[in-house]
Amino acid sequence: MILKKKNSKWFDDILISPILFIVAFSLFFSVILFLSYNNVKKQQLGAISNLSKDLSAKIELKLKGNLDYINLLANERANGYLSEDTFQTKLKDYLINHPEYINITWIDSNYVIKTVAPLKGNSDIIGLPIELPEPKRASRLARLTRKAVYTKPFEAIQSNSSFEIWIPVFNKNKFLGLFSGVYSTKGILKSCFSDLDDKQIRISLVDEHSKVLGSFSESYSTLEGDVVVVPLVSLDNGMRIKVEMINKNVFGWRIIIFVSLIVVLVLSFAYSLYKISIENRLRKEAQSVLEKNESILKKQNMEYASLNQEYEIQNKILKISKEKAEQSDRLKTAFLANMSHEIRTPMNGLLGFSELLKKPNLTGEEQQQYVKNIEKSGIRMLNILNDIIDISKIKSGLMEVDIEEFDVNEKMDCIYNLFKPEAEFKNLDFLVKKGMSCDEVIIHTDRLKVNSILSNLVKNAIKYCDKGSVEVGYERKGNFLEFYVKDTGIGIPIDRQKAVFKRFIQADIQDRAARQGAGLGLSIAKAYVKILGGKIWVESQPEKGSTFYFTLPMIANQEEKKVAINEIATNKEVIRVENLKTLIAEDDKISELFISKAMKMFGKEIITVQNGKDAVEFYRDNQDIDLILMDIGMPIMDGYEATRQIRKFDEHVIIIAQTAYGLANDREKALQAGCDDYISKPINKDELYGLINKYFLVSTIET
Template identity: 50%
Template sequence: MKFYSLKSANEIEKLKIQETNVLELQKTAIDKKLKVIIDDLLLLAEHVKIAGESGADYQYDAQELENLENEFLAFGIGKKRYYDQLRYLDENGRELVRINFTGDTVKTVERSELQDKSARYYFKDLVKLETDEIYISPFDLNVEHEQVELPYKPMLRIGTPLRDKDNKFKGALIINYLGEDILSTFDIYSPQSIGHNMLLNSRGFWLRNSYEPEAEWSFMFDSIHPVSFKDVFANDEASVFNQEKGQLISSKGILTFQTIYPIPKDDDYSVAMNEGARNIKVAPDEGRYWKLVSFLENAQIRAILKPLQNERNMFILVIVAVAMVFSLVVSKIRLNEIDARNNLRELNSKLEEKVASRTEKYLEAKLKAEENDKLKTAFLANMSHEIRTPMSGIMGFANLLKQPGLTGEQQEKYIDLINRSGNRMLSLISDIIDISRIESGNVKLVVSPGNLNELLDECFNFFMPEAEAKNVDLKLTKALTDKYAIIKTDHEKLEGVVMNLIKNAIKYTDAGIIEFGYHLTEDEAELIFFVKDTGIGIPENRKAAIFERFVQADIEDKMAREGAGLGLSIAKGFVKILEGKIWVESKEGEGSIFYFTIPYKHVNVTPKLPEDAISIEYKFNKKLKILIADDDDVSCQLLTNSVSDFASQVVSVNTGSEAVKACKANPDLDLVLMDIRMPGTNGYHATKKIREFNKNVVIIAQTAFAFTGDKKRSIVAGCNDYIPKPLNKEEIEQIILKYFLD
């Protein structure tokens, strides 16, 4: 196990290094972009300064102002891809020159259309700066007439004040920089990240967010509540924003972060002029910075580590199963040992008063201890046999299938034996899980109306082949008509009791008759069910013990039978939950009759038969276009093979988000087989998103987590139906025929 832990830790370390490298690339690329803009600004400032005859006094005649416009225009032609405006303001905030960039066009604004910008926040901030200091505005969306411009136009305003030789403010130079250029640079490197890439401002609001795209720019709108980093990552916000860069593991996943200063801290810019290089200071603004964040969520990490986990899980599967069984038997033995010790203490305390009875009780305790030891030995041998036998069958015949030259008949025989061994192992594990849930009190009652006669018919049809194989006559007795057989109960647990009793009867009956059914009590308060067989019977002294866990009537192994000895214990637990009682009448060598009761709660239901219920003709001429969404390759291959007879085309994806994209790309899909548990977007969320644009496609949920509430949750999410794993070709075909049979 330590080996797998080290491999997992190594994989996670690789992921952390990759995310750190991606953020470094993004930071370096964005820093270069900003450096170019500031260099452009300072270069233009020098041109403005020397444009007039009086040099740094910033006084121009008409011709000099026109020359300045032309210089701005010539400069702008090479920058039209990522600049929106170049603006030169005088000391009163009035525009002297403005260059507009519209699409592929760069032009000078007519002087009659120049505006007064003295009231704008950026002009007021620029007035406060000293010579050669740089101003940068917040990164936000462009606003026109108090409304956010559509489509969105991210904007960054960068400026510098102009002062004469006496340090008197003479105006300002401002570049309106299209922020989409920075966002595009950010997006170029995002695909290299395995996690979700984010760009935030210093207030913690999102400028880019692949994790929750709807949260981008939310701080720009008064009509909605802005979503910040703190709202989503409340426990991690302080760590991310109080450090320059770093990496942390939170409850949600791995966060990697880096800081970008649009105006770098403790740095100088130099602009080369005719008279030499001149250093330019930057305006201090500790609050104006951006955060680069990569979020690798736990689901993504689990998906990456899944191959390692699968390898480990295969190793521990049998150990866990054996440990569960061993834990139960040890608990049973421990309780029996405690009971035996208590009995011995009681006997010792009464030695002087009841010597004769002491001897008798001592012998009873000894017999019980010996019986416990015999039970322990028999159970461990039985469990070893029940686990090893199907495992040996699976592994042995799987190896035989590898031999060359096998005939088709031999291959089919080996595969059938593997399936039978697998079903036997699955039945054992299901019994262990059922008895564990009963013992822990985690079994919930799910009551609904249903037809009792139909339930028993299904049990009859299910066991008929097995009974015929043993030359046993199987009979069913029903006391009520269908009208009065509609009852309200937990039909799943009722069916479990009936099937366990019939299975038990078939196991211990080698010839003769097995009859099962029910009748109504005279006061019509209860239904009494019975399962009668002509099998080996049960010794009188074993009748009470057979309903205990891991006990079979033939404990001395005189007639060893397949099974873990859990069926009757499960039946007893379910009957108790159904508010009934269970008992047995039996004679050794003649057979047994098992009885149990449940309350009779009749429900009046008027069945509605379809007009064509008399005769249904099987037709299936249509070939379907089918999407399979499942992150397990084996399940995906099984589904593909199972639907091949019905499909014209099969599209396969491994995640919920890929399923949504596939449905958008293939609007003519007929059927979606949607796994519920997938990394990232799960099957429930994927179904909801698909239903937003496609109401007609049939979506069938399928999952290994087959609990009672899963079907209801799938229907609420938008699925048409639900099938549990392990998948069965016949069940898949039936569900397709249900929705596509002509």
């Protein structure tokens, strides 16, 4: 583009920047010089103004000193303290030392001149009255005001320009006369400024019309300068002091400005030539760089095209991830809504039938029915909470495995007995098929997790089957057992079969297939199967039923978990169960009441405290306690710390931890703190009685 321009245009483009620079720099430099010169002028004007005020004050001080002395002589002369000769002598001496005076005159009360000094040249005025208008006006004004009055400037015979002072003299209130002193303007200036030696300053006294009455420094240059005029206030006769000063270095500043501008122009022109050469070189380099950049841009465009394709692929992946995240949020939202329903429903049964139990005149059959309904609702709520806790443990990696010998046929019988009443209630055939004999079905795995897997699968099968049958069984395939749960229920669409094992999926079903439940059972079953080393899958057709399969290894890979069993000290006296003295540490009143009621059949005495600190203090003072039921979550001091404190002074008392936390490591934490055993809330009476029988045998006392 640059090479296509005309030569004149090219030349203008090259020169316009330097020319603008020259003009701008010249203007800038001129402004700087002007401001500097103006600052010097301002400083000089301030200096001359201050000097004028000082000179004015000096003149007024001089005149005041003269006035004071003359006033003193006048009073002494008027009151007869001085003879005529002495008076003349003092006046003569005073005039010699004060050349600013032309003469001093004494005038009596009739305004007639009586004495004049010096007499030489002035004796002919003695005896003459005051007739001139200005002296006459001033003398009468001085008498009237009793103050010294200065006349306006006038031309005197002895001096070109003079002014006169009139001083009235009184003896008490009697007017005796006036003293008059005639000043020479030049004499005043000479007397006040004899020590001033500055050829660049001229001091003048001027009248009210700016007429020069007298000047000091006559050799003052006629070059232009600054002028300040200050009035002599104390004279009150229109006279002013005028001070003129030559502008210092005015010519020098002009030379500096002129030379500086010439230097700026020369430097600017040289810079312009340099700029032109630089711009020519840069234009050539820019043309070369431009050509190189064009080739680079072509390569980059190809790379960008490739990146765009990658970005499109990434955008598709992100879109899929976003949809999955939105689906997950939707499932969680639906799950929370479903949880609200699942918790409120059994809660409604608990609270509703509890309220009904309060009614009077209930039959025994009605009471038992209400109690069964309350128990059923409680079990349902506990199952929901257990599912939520289990899925949390699985997700956080806290789930542990207890490997032990496991009789499969025995578990199949338990499943049959557990779910047969529920199946019969729905008029379903419930079948169990065992694939191995009793001698072959002992495997090593986690009993509780296998029970949870089978229970969840059978429970789902019964739930989604309205007619027909439910069948559960297993068979051996190599080193694995393959279990199955088959139903003739509503079935699962093919596009939903993988999704059923995901968390919260039950909550996302919006048609008639959505039944009671939290939607966590299959997710828990899948996780447990994976933990135990197997796999799980489903085969199903809508409206024809479903079959869930899962496999378990005959021998698990994990080592058997060894659980330490606290042995009962052999030297501890074994007490009859019905004579226990029990300390219950529980901060919840309802739980405390329930445990107290449950323990009455075993104990002669039950003591309750509400926190761990009270439990420690009570046992320290009453060490005949046989059993401590220690709640873990209490205020002030929790059950773990309370147990540690008690173990410091007693290692043998039986302490059973009870907690509502329900986490995987709660049992281990309780045992580490010093507890003998652990029971989780809600407390089952049979489980509690089993623990008591474990530690307190029903027999005669042994030693």
